[in-house]
Amino acid sequence: MKYQGLGVGLGIVVGPVRRMFSVVPEPTDAISTVSLEVERGRAKSALEAVALELESRAEQAGGEAHDVLAAQAMMARDPDVWGDIDALLVQRKTAEWAVFHAFSSFVSMLKALGGTQSERATDLVDVSRRTVAAIMDVPYGELPECDEPYVLVAEDLAPADTAMLDLSCVLALVTSGGSPTAHTAILARAKGLVAVVSAEGVLDIPDGEIVVVDAAEGTIECAPDAARIAEVRERMNEVDDEGDLSEGRLSDGTAVPLLANVGSLSNVENAIAKGAQGVGLLRTEFLFFEEHEAPTVEAQTASYSAILTALDGRKAVARTLDAGADKPLAFLPMDKEENPALGVRGIRTVHKHEQLLRDQLTALAASAQAVPSDLWVMAPMIADASEAREFAAMARDCGVKTVGVMIEVPSCAIVADQVFDVVDFVSIGTNDLTQYALAADRQNGAVATYQDPWHPAVLRLIKMVGDAATASGKPLSVCGEAASDPLLAVVLVGLGVTSLSMVPNALKDVRATLARYSLEEARALAAIAVNAISAGDARSDVRAALPRPPR
Amino acid sequence: METEMELKEEAGVISAEVVVGSKSGLHARPAAMVVALAGTLDPAVTLRKPDGMAVNARSIVKVLSQNFCHGDVVVVESSGDGAEDSVREMAELVARELDDEDSVETSD
Numbered sequence: 001m002k003y004q005g006l007g008v009g010l011g012i013v014v015g016p017v018r019r020m021f022s023v024v025p026e027p028t029d030a031i032s033t034v035s036l037e038v039e040r041g042r043a044k045s046a047l048e049a050v051a052l053e054l055e056s057r058a059e060q061a062g063g064e065a066h067d068v069l070a071a072q073a074m075m076a077r078d079p080d081v082w083g084d085i086d087a088l089l090v091q092r093k094t095a096e097w098a099v100f101h102a103f104s105s106f107v108s109m110l111k112a113l114g115g116t117q118s119e120r121a122t123d124l125v126d127v128s129r130r131t132v133a134a135i136m137d138v139p140y141g142e143l144p145e146c147d148e149p150y151v152l153v154a155e156d157l158a159p160a161d162t163a164m165l166d167l168s169c170v171l172a173l174v175t176s177g178g179s180p181t182a183h184t185a186i187l188a189r190a191k192g193l194v195a196v197v198s199a200e201g202v203l204d205i206p207d208g209e210i211v212v213v214d215a216a217e218g219t220i221e222c223a224p225d226a227a228r229i230a231e232v233r234e235r236m237n238e239v240d241d242e243g244d245l246s247e248g249r250l251s252d253g254t255a256v257p258l259l260a261n262v263g264s265l266s267n268v269e270n271a272i273a274k275g276a277q278g279v280g281l282l283r284t285e286f287l288f289f290e291e292h293e294a295p296t297v298e299a300q301t302a303s304y305s306a307i308l309t310a311l312d313g314r315k316a317v318a319r320t321l322d323a324g325a326d327k328p329l330a331f332l333p334m335d336k337e338e339n340p341a342l343g344v345r346g347i348r349t350v351h352k353h354e355q356l357l358r359d360q361l362t363a364l365a366a367s368a369q370a371v372p373s374d375l376w377v378m379a380p381m382i383a384d385a386s387e388a389r390e391f392a393a394m395a396r397d398c399g400v401k402t403v404g405v406m407i408e409v410p411s412c413a414i415v416a417d418q419v420f421d422v423v424d425f426v427s428i429g430t431n432d433l434t435q436y437a438l439a440a441d442r443q444n445g446a447v448a449t450y451q452d453p454w455h456p457a458v459l460r461l462i463k464m465v466g467d468a469a470t471a472s473g474k475p476l477s478v479c480g481e482a483a484s485d486p487l488l489a490v491v492l493v494g495l496g497v498t499s500l501s502m503v504p505n506a507l508k509d510v511r512a513t514l515a516r517y518s519l520e521e522a523r524a525l526a527a528i529a530v531n532a533i534s535a536g537d538a539r540s541d542v543r544a545a546l547p548r549p550p551r
Numbered sequence: 552m553e554t555e556m557e558l559k560e561e562a563g564v565i566s567a568e569v570v571v572g573s574k575s576g577l578h579a580r581p582a583a584m585v586v587a588l589a590g591t592l593d594p595a596v597t598l599r600k601p602d603g604m605a606v607n608a609r610s611i612v613k614v615l616s617q618n619f620c621h622g623d624v625v626v627v628e629s630s631g632d633g634a635e636d637s638v639r640e641m642a643e644l645v646a647r648e649l650d651d652e653d654s655v656e657t658s659d
Contacts, residue, residue: 071583071611080610106612113618116578120615328574328648336621340574 001222005174005199006539007215008185010486010509010551013194014212014224014232015171017205018150024133024140027096032089042095043085046134050127051076068123075127081106096135103128151213153202157184167191172213174220176202179449189484192505196220216551245275248500248511252518256493258511259315259501261479265303268310271504275511278315278374280427280501281479282307284360288321293331294356300363301370308373315374317427317477317501319406320360322380324349332356341441346381346408347391358398365399378404378427383411385418392423406479408432413461416468423474427501428465430480434458452535453482459495459530459538466496477501486513487542487550493519494526513550521547556642558635565634567627567642568601573649577619581649586611588644594631596641601626608641619645 032039051073058069075081081102088098103124110121133140146169156177157165170193178184178197188195194215202220205211212221212232224232248258259280260271271279287295287303295303308316324345328334332353337343350357361377368375379391382405395403404425407413410433419426430453435442437458440450453459462478469476477499482488484506490513492500502510517525525542532538559566573581589596589608597605598614601624606613608627619625625645629637 067580067583071579074583074586074611078610078612080607080613106616109616110612113616116575117615117618120578124612336572336574338622 003199003202003205003220003222005196005202005218005220006179007218008188008195008197009192009506010216010513011172011192011194012212012214012216012232012235013151013171014210014229014236015149015151017153017207017209017211019203019205019207020152020154021140021203024129024138025136027094027100027132027136029097029101030094032092032094036089036092039089039093039095039098040086042135043089043099043131046095046099046131047076047082049134050130053130054127071120072123072127075124076131096132099131099135100128103131151211153205155203157187167193172196172215174199174202174213176200179452186481189481189506190503192508216549244508244511246511247277248514250493250514250519250522251516252520254493254519256497256514257315257499258507258514259317259477259479259499260504260507261501262504265307265310267504268307272311272314274504274507276314276504276507278317279307279311280315280317280477280499282316282318284318284321285323285327288323288329289327291329291331294359297359297363297366300360301366304364304367304375305371308367308371308375311373313372313374315376317376317378317404317479318364320347320357320377320379321350322346324381341435346406347379347387348381354394358394361395361398361400365401368401369399375400376402376404376425378406378425380406380429381408381432382406382419383409384415385422388412388419389422407465408436410437410461413465416465417471420468420472420474425475425477426465426469427477427479428462428497430458430462430478430482433461433480437461453480453485454488454529454535454538456530456532456534456538459491459526462492462497463495463526463530469498470496475499484510486510487539487546489514490517490522491526491529491542494522494524495530516548516550556639558638564628564630565638566629567638568624569627569642569646571619571621571623571625572646574621575650576621576623577614577617577625577645582611582614584649585614585641585644588641592629592637592640594629594634594637596627596629596637598641598645599626599628600624 054069054073058066061069084102085098088101107121107124110117110124130140146166149169149171151172151174152170153174156175172194173184173188175184175197176199184197185195194213196213196215196218199220205222209222212224212228248256250256257277259278260276261281262268262271262279263283264286287300323329364375364377377395377400382388388405391405392403402424404423404427405419406427406429408429412419431442434451434453438450438455440447442451466476475498476496478492478497479501483500484502486509489500489510500510525545528541528545529538532541556567571577577585585608596608598608599605605628606617608614627638627642
């Protein structure tokens with residue numbers, strides 16, 4: 001028996017299945033056979049137990065997962081929900097049915113609102129199921145005990161689940177739902193875990209069954225024979241060490257430098273250990289977000305110098321401050337905006353606060369002077385060549401040697417030839433480019449399926465930039481999520497991208513995949529991708545056309 | 552909170568109108584903060600849109616169901632001894648930017 005889904009990365013593992021159930025039997029509308037007080041007690045104590053459990057998980061989780069879990073605990077303690085439950089109990093309904101019914105009416109109400117509220121509806125469903133499971137005394141949403149490493153199989157994983165996941169015990173993540181661009185896949189990529197998502201039917205595999213999970217093929221094979229298990233074990237051992245830390249190259253020797261996205265000094269060491277040839281995206285916001293006033297030129301110079309020193313002469317591409325209505329700063333008063341993704345952000349923020357940008361550019365230039373280094377500097381959210389020219393002039397005026405811009409706005413991709421005339425290099429931010437090309441807010445879960453960089457419209461925009469890069473002979477990098485998807489990385493190179501920057505854990509798979517194909521093959525695959533009619537088709541058409549498997 | 556909050560009184564009900572300050576609206580984290588504060592206020596407060604039904608601010612599900620978005624006007628109401636304080640505290644919280652820095656680290 002073999003199940004087919006969408007693989008994330010290229011890894012392969014063999015191990016026993018442990019399922020995490022997030023479905024509980026639906027209670028039936030039966031008349032209670034016990035007293036009202038007993039039913040009240042059952043409902044109340046289950047709600048309280050769920051609230052306590054969620055609170056203790058919130059404590060342990062921290063960060064964003066903490067907020068989600070703490071809000072869920074509040075739902076379990078909600079006085080108005082209790083009022084509805086109690087009214088049903090008074091009608092002599094059972095505790096499980098009253099809880100289920102009271103929550104479901106609120107769930108439909110939140111779902112109907114759409115957007116963020118529909119995510120809260122999912123949280124509420126989870127609370128309802130937990131409580132019903134507690135009343136009926138059936139297991140729910142419990143992560144399997146860690147006796148030996150296992151393949152975790154679930155419907156889908158919520159941030160709240162993954163926050164609690166002991167990853168040292170998880171060999172692979174397999175979900176029947178989810179998508180290659182959603183939470184489970186992003187987590188798998190960031191942690192370097194083998195994952196297959198959207199694999200229909202996998203919840204039927206019984207616990208303890210040995211399966212082979214092959215992310216490159218997107219398959220889950222049941223009952224592998226001894227020879228297959230031995231073969232996969234051997235490949236797992238190979239994969240275990242970082243192994244080959246060589247420079248990124250295609251099979252014909254074409255160099256494709258592989259760089260890392262980092263947001264602080266501490267990330268740099270990890271990136272180098274994983275074989276990054278430099279930093280392709282240095283997010284500089286870490287210097288600004290915690291501050292109540294703008295950091296001085298001296299303080300910034302010291303921070304940048306420390307990072308350049310750690311890089312020891314390797315290339316570093318710093319992005320100037322990317323703040324705005326979407327990511328506000330304590331010391332910059334920002335007008336509230338109805339639509340921050342389309343508002344004052346990135347370079348647009350500093351139009352009004354030019355000194356802030358000048359100080360940063362001065363500090364960057366000073367650090368490049370102070371430390372032997374290869375520092376490139378780029379600005380985010382540039383809309384056209386005129387804005388690019390303005391930034392380039394200011395950066396050079398402040399002493400920056402190599403100046404570029406990020407292309408995230410479709411307008412800038414369309415006039416990429418003009419942009420290359422005024423800058424030394426370009427880096428494409430595929431996440432924003434995708435959200436703008438498809439008019440789908442990245443923060444809005446209801447339109448998450450549009451956020452897929454395999455979309456042929458996004459690939460065609462990248463091709464316009466790629467063609468302009470080739471004509472100008474100047475470097476073109478990609479530093480979005482797209483670069484960490486090994487097959488998409490091949491397509492990007494085929495579109496004219498000359499270097500890739502990604503989360504450090506993705507370097508290994510991308511390096512291995514690039515080495516399997518020639519530039520000519522990459523171009524042929526890119527041509528197939530841009531002619532597909534949807535992101536899903538682009539993915540499957542390219543996979544079907546591969547001259548050899550990706551590993 | 553550049554301007555002093557204006558409280559109204561009508562038939563024993565104290566009310567204040569404020570604009571939601573949180574950029575994500577009273578949804579995830581900000582909603583939880585509103586409910587947490589409401590749990591400590593005595594007398595209790597209700598929230599509503601200018602043309603909407605008042606809901607118990609101690610009920611996270613009800614607060615979420617109102618879908619208060621960034622820039623929306625919220626009417627905070629309470630009555631009884633100390634209602635002014637309850638309304639003022641809640642109104643100030645609703646008007647504030649309650650979102651934390653966006654900590655999600657995806658690439659760009």
